[in-house]
Amino acid sequence: MVDFLIGLFLATLITALFTSRLYRLLFWYSLNSLTLGLLALVIGARLDDRAMLMTGGVTIALKALAIPYVLKVLSRRFGLSRQTPPGIKTQYAIMLVPAILVFTFYLAEPISHMVQGNANYVAISISSLFLSLLLMIEHRNVAPKIVGFLSMENALFLLGTTATRGMPMLVELGIFFDLLMAIVVINLLLYREEAEL
Amino acid sequence: MMLFFLLLPPLLMFVASFSRSPWARKLLPVSSFAVLIPVALLFRLPKPYELWGRYLVADDLNTYILLLSSIVGIGVTLALLTLDRHVKISTKALYRFYRFFGLFWVGLSLSILANHMGIYWIGLEMATLSTVYMIKTNRSAAAHKEAWNYMIVGAIAISLILFGIILIYAASKPILGEQAMLFDALLIKAREIPSPFLFEMGFAIAALGMFVKMGFFPMNLWLAHIERASFYPVAALFSGILESGVMAGFFRFSRIAERVNYDHLFFFVFAYTLLTIFIVSFLIFRAKDFMRLFSLSGIEHMALIALFWVSGGSFAALLHFGAHAFLKPALFLSTGVLESTGRYHFAGALRGYAGLRGKLFWFLVGLFMLAIVSIPPSPMFFSELYGFAAMIDDAKSSHHLLAMLGAIALLLALLSVIFYRFVAIYQSMKYEGEAEPKKVYSSEVLALTIFAVGLVALLLPSSTAFLKGIG
Numbered sequence: 001m002v003d004f005l006i007g008l009f010l011a012t013l014i015t016a017l018f019t020s021r022l023y024r025l026l027f028w029y030s031l032n033s034l035t036l037g038l039l040a041l042v043i044g045a046r047l048d049d050r051a052m053l054m055t056g057g058v059t060i061a062l063k064a065l066a067i068p069y070v071l072k073v074l075s076r077r078f079g080l081s082r083q084t085p086p087g088i089k090t091q092y093a094i095m096l097v098p099a100i101l102v103f104t105f106y107l108a109e110p111i112s113h114m115v116q117g118n119a120n121y122v123a124i125s126i127s128s129l130f131l132s133l134l135l136m137i138e139h140r141n142v143a144p145k146i147v148g149f150l151s152m153e154n155a156l157f158l159l160g161t162t163a164t165r166g167m168p169m170l171v172e173l174g175i176f177f178d179l180l181m182a183i184v185v186i187n188l189l190l191y192r193e194e195a196e197l
Numbered sequence: 198m199m200l201f202f203l204l205l206p207p208l209l210m211f212v213a214s215f216s217r218s219p220w221a222r223k224l225l226p227v228s229s230f231a232v233l234i235p236v237a238l239l240f241r242l243p244k245p246y247e248l249w250g251r252y253l254v255a256d257d258l259n260t261y262i263l264l265l266s267s268i269v270g271i272g273v274t275l276a277l278l279t280l281d282r283h284v285k286i287s288t289k290a291l292y293r294f295y296r297f298f299g300l301f302w303v304g305l306s307l308s309i310l311a312n313h314m315g316i317y318w319i320g321l322e323m324a325t326l327s328t329v330y331m332i333k334t335n336r337s338a339a340a341h342k343e344a345w346n347y348m349i350v351g352a353i354a355i356s357l358i359l360f361g362i363i364l365i366y367a368a369s370k371p372i373l374g375e376q377a378m379l380f381d382a383l384l385i386k387a388r389e390i391p392s393p394f395l396f397e398m399g400f401a402i403a404a405l406g407m408f409v410k411m412g413f414f415p416m417n418l419w420l421a422h423i424e425r426a427s428f429y430p431v432a433a434l435f436s437g438i439l440e441s442g443v444m445a446g447f448f449r450f451s452r453i454a455e456r457v458n459y460d461h462l463f464f465f466v467f468a469y470t471l472l473t474i475f476i477v478s479f480l481i482f483r484a485k486d487f488m489r490l491f492s493l494s495g496i497e498h499m500a501l502i503a504l505f506w507v508s509g510g511s512f513a514a515l516l517h518f519g520a521h522a523f524l525k526p527a528l529f530l531s532t533g534v535l536e537s538t539g540r541y542h543f544a545g546a547l548r549g550y551a552g553l554r555g556k557l558f559w560f561l562v563g564l565f566m567l568a569i570v571s572i573p574p575s576p577m578f579f580s581e582l583y584g585f586a587a588m589i590d591d592a593k594s595s596h597h598l599l600a601m602l603g604a605i606a607l608l609l610a611l612l613s614v615i616f617y618r619f620v621a622i623y624q625s626m627k628y629e630g631e632a633e634p635k636k637v638y639s640s641e642v643l644a645l646t647i648f649a650v651g652l653v654a655l656l657l658p659s660s661t662a663f664l665k666g667i668g
Contacts, residue, residue: 111394111395129360133353136349142345145349149348153356163363167363167366168315170315171315171318175359177319178322182326182352185327188329188330189329189348
């Protein structure tokens with residue numbers, strides 16, 4: 001089940017890279033967050049870790065439902081362009097994504113032997129981080145950059161969940177709080193975008 | 198209770214920002230001054246002093262950094278009183294600036310006092326996000342673009358730090374459990390970490406995030422452009438408080454990394470800082486405005502602090518750190534007056550000041566300009582002497598004495614390029630150009646005087662003895 005969810009997590013992120021419509025991008029981000037939340041719930045249930053179960057629930061409520069909804073509302077209010085064509089052509093991106101995956105598996109190889117649990121999870125977390133960076137780089141529009149930033153948070157969350165079997169509750173709550181603050185700041189920044197996009 | 202009093206001035210600032218009374222703004226410098234009372238009390242308490250369990254612990258190092266950042270906070274609050282007389286800013290935007298400044302200050306205070314890697318990161322992230330809006334207070338297109346740039350690159354830097362923290366936590370959790378998040382616990386058990394490679398990988402990634410945040414290679418111009426596009430108090434906050442907070446984390450992480458593998462730590466930091474100073478020195482040589490000049494000089498100083506710290510010259514690093522924390526915000530806050538006749542006019546910037554306030558202003562700014570390039574008796578002169586001595590001492594105990602001497606020679610050559618540029622600019626400011634009248638306000642002179650007093654206080658025997666004791 002964990003393998004399936006991690007695979008789905010990676011697949012949704014890769015699909016987001018090739019998406020050229022804003023709402024579709026938000027949908028893939030939402031699905032990406034949903035798999036992350038489910039993953040935390042499954043691992044939490046397996047380890048009987050109540051903190052991780054709570055984190056999983058908050059992740060689904062906040063990242064899979066609330067944030068995509070707020071972003072959709074903001075994009076409507078500020079009239080953001082719904083066309084978000086990636087800057088890198090699809091044929092090049094198709095080659096780039098496996099290259100990143102192979103590179104990160106190679107990069108994480110010495111680390112993976114030292115981590116508790118499945119070694120490949122760490123490699124997938126690192127590759128998700130790079131893919132999120134790629135999502136930020138390949139778009140000129142603001143909205144996909146915001147989704148890239150949020151996906152990067154998801155990648156870090158995945159690393160925390162799989163490599164360390166959960167970060168302390170205090171840290172995870174702090175990350176959620178910062179995420180909410182990021183949305184407030186993005187809202188303020190978008191006031192100017194209204195005229196430009 | 199102590200923590201409440203430490204956070205009270207920034208929280209009051211946050212609350213006052215919702216009030217539209219002009220008195221609220223005028224009272225803020227007074228409430229900011231009040232932060233010195235709990236900080237002074239903290240100096241007298243036995244260390245380590247637990248402010249919030251083992252999560253927030255005051256020791257000599259972070260109490261010193263907290264004092265520096267509090268003084269910078271006071272100076273910036275004073276300078277903000279006259280911001281609207283130098284730049285075009287609406288009342289609403291100014292109050293919002295105060296609001297985010299309050300959050301920024303709270304975040305950095307938590308980071309500085311953190312004994313917990315997670316809280317350190319949360320505080321830093323909070324400060325980063327608050328800064329985005331402070332940059333955007335300037336309604337220009339350039340500031341808007343740089344606010345987004347800061348949001349994106351800042352988020353990448355912060356994510357790298359968190360990534361590093363997770364790896365460090367993963368490396369140490371088998372022996373420490375959840376205590377692997379605590380700096381003091383990690384320091385005690387550093388040599389027993391079962392997977393040092395994982396720890397070092399985590400440290401390198403976290404350090405890279407911190408270096409990017411401070412504008413080290415390859416992000417030198419990124420920071421300079423952001424500071425140029427924002428109002429000058431933002432740059433003062435960056436150099437005086439944000440960089441102090443980031444550096445506080447670097448001090449803590451590197452102390453642990455030192456025990457894991459000193460050679461790896463030294464080589465990594467040495468190569469990175471040398472490369473940064475190499476590039477920055479030439480960028481300083483080409484700088485054509487005050488903001489970029491001071492910003493790039495700040496990067497050079499932070500690189501030197503990191504270098505001295507890992508070379509074992511903790512006294513040199515902390516003295517340099519203190520001098521930087523006072524000098525750079527003072528110069529950034531002066532920029533509002535220095536650029537009265539235009540952004541790219543060095544010539545005559547120190548001329549045209551009338552009255553006692555004006556004369557005191559140009560005298561202090563002149564002193565700061567010369568102090569920043571380590572002309573004695575600037576604390577930076579002594580810190581560099583001690584720092585280079587520490588580097589040689591460090592090399593003597595290894596097989597790399599010749600390489601170290603070569604590196605020091607290269608550093609001196611690069612520093613002399615910076616020295617030449619600053620002295621040339623100072624001469625142009627004082628002896629060239631037209632003496633056009635410029636307006637200086639009392640609150641600005643008071644802020645500069647506070648920084649000057651702080652600078653002199655760093656050289657007092659009791660201060661140097663305290664810094665030597667931190668080690």
